[in-house]
Amino acid sequence: MKNSKNPDNPVSYSRRSFLRASQATVAALSAAPMLGGAKDILAATVPSGSTKAHPDYYDKLGVTKLINAAGTYTDLTSAVMPPLVREAVAQAALHPVHLAELQQKAGEYIAQKLQTEGCCISCGAASAITLATAASVMAANNCQSGDIPSKIGTPEFPKNEVVVQKIHHYEYDVAMHLCGIKFVDVVTMDDYKQALGPNTVMTQYFNACDDVGISREDWIAAAHEKGVPCHLDAAADMPPISNLWKYTGMGFDLVSFSGGKDIRGPQNAGLLLGKKKYTDLAQRNSCPVDSSVGRGMKVAKEQIVGMVAAVDWLLSQTDEGMEKESRDRMAVIVKMVKDIPTVKTSIMMPEVANHVPHLMINFDPDAIGASARELRVRLRTATPCIELNPHTGSKRPSQGVPAQPNALVVTTFLLNPGEEEVIGRQIRKVLKNPKSVGVYPPPPRLAAI
Numbered sequence: 001m002k003n004s005k006n007p008d009n010p011v012s013y014s015r016r017s018f019l020r021a022s023q024a025t026v027a028a029l030s031a032a033p034m035l036g037g038a039k040d041i042l043a044a045t046v047p048s049g050s051t052k053a054h055p056d057y058y059d060k061l062g063v064t065k066l067i068n069a070a071g072t073y074t075d076l077t078s079a080v081m082p083p084l085v086r087e088a089v090a091q092a093a094l095h096p097v098h099l100a101e102l103q104q105k106a107g108e109y110i111a112q113k114l115q116t117e118g119c120c121i122s123c124g125a126a127s128a129i130t131l132a133t134a135a136s137v138m139a140a141n142n143c144q145s146g147d148i149p150s151k152i153g154t155p156e157f158p159k160n161e162v163v164v165q166k167i168h169h170y171e172y173d174v175a176m177h178l179c180g181i182k183f184v185d186v187v188t189m190d191d192y193k194q195a196l197g198p199n200t201v202m203t204q205y206f207n208a209c210d211d212v213g214i215s216r217e218d219w220i221a222a223a224h225e226k227g228v229p230c231h232l233d234a235a236a237d238m239p240p241i242s243n244l245w246k247y248t249g250m251g252f253d254l255v256s257f258s259g260g261k262d263i264r265g266p267q268n269a270g271l272l273l274g275k276k277k278y279t280d281l282a283q284r285n286s287c288p289v290d291s292s293v294g295r296g297m298k299v300a301k302e303q304i305v306g307m308v309a310a311v312d313w314l315l316s317q318t319d320e321g322m323e324k325e326s327r328d329r330m331a332v333i334v335k336m337v338k339d340i341p342t343v344k345t346s347i348m349m350p351e352v353a354n355h356v357p358h359l360m361i362n363f364d365p366d367a368i369g370a371s372a373r374e375l376r377v378r379l380r381t382a383t384p385c386i387e388l389n390p391h392t393g394s395k396r397p398s399q400g401v402p403a404q405p406n407a408l409v410v411t412t413f414l415l416n417p418g419e420e421e422v423i424g425r426q427i428r429k430v431l432k433n434p435k436s437v438g439v440y441p442p443p444p445r446l447a448a449i
């Protein structure tokens, strides 16, 4: 942060020491022995306390670092990994291993921790959806990974139908299309039972869809009567932590989670959990199988280990503890803005996806002199750059958050220590005098965000 050099700013000092601590890990990596006896190399660890200065490549590249008060949005690079996970990633970078052995043992470890039979570590939830589809296509057709997608839907391998509720179509449909499938849409339970036929390979269910339609239980029961596996996309649907085993326990054969959202693993990692028969087939459709649809969705050893460490980290947390941390940080922000005329604050939690506290800072735009949308842009274009939740100023409810035309929406679960005070101070400033913070309209580079 540019303003972390401001000596009048005590908060930025705590940020600086925090950042220094994380830089030490990276610096230590560069100090690890690169040459020398094999024994030295194999013994290489990540020593702590190194003081060697290391370039900050964001600064070197002129890339703006931001404070994430939005949430686990992919275009904001989602969550930062907790220190335990960062250290595991750095440690894994020190040694080559056999990829298949790492995939197998890491998958078994996570499956056992998350109370299911099997786990394939994917390159994010979107790739977990592709691998789930590929596994189902392979199981139904008894084909090889190299047959997907080119031979699927041909007389040789005719089984290619994925059954889905019409209301559950979404942008990630393309992750399934990659496998050469076609969708069969249903509305009623009767439609659904009829649609489950000899060419069905899988059913697809979008967990966080605003309208559930056919219940999860009825959905699973009808598919299982015909021996069809059910996939659930629950990418952003943790917390509560128990969701990581709730849906597989309910009977979904395959459940996709994003690793880089609230689980706080690497952004390019995800989990496909469920029946071992299918997670094993999913693995056979991924790197290093060169002829597989997942070959381009490589998960490197650092991300695999990071995902394991993230699961360990998460299971050392409690839902109550994480929620309290969010609410304590919100209390700091509320205290700094609540005396501003017309401002009213409240906290809501979406039911399914992103089930974390959202702070709503409501105000009268006429009294303040700017709309919520304008204030969001002003906070983004100021230094430090603060990204508010995209529901800020929204005119329509979405993802379980009501319309908030006159509110700033703030989440605090992804903050680095001390950032809540920076946010409180900047929001106070922009509410008291909008033109004193950032620019509006935004410059072209930021206009499209």
Ligand SMILES: *Cc1c(COP(=O)(O)O)cnc(C)c1O
Binding pocket: 074, 123, 124, 125, 126, 127, 172, 208, 233, 234, 235, 236, 257, 258, 259, 260, 267, 269, 270
């Ligand atoms: C975020 C998200 C995904 C994609 O997750 P990645 O880990 O970024 O690949 C898929 N489905 C839903 C519902 C999501 O919210």
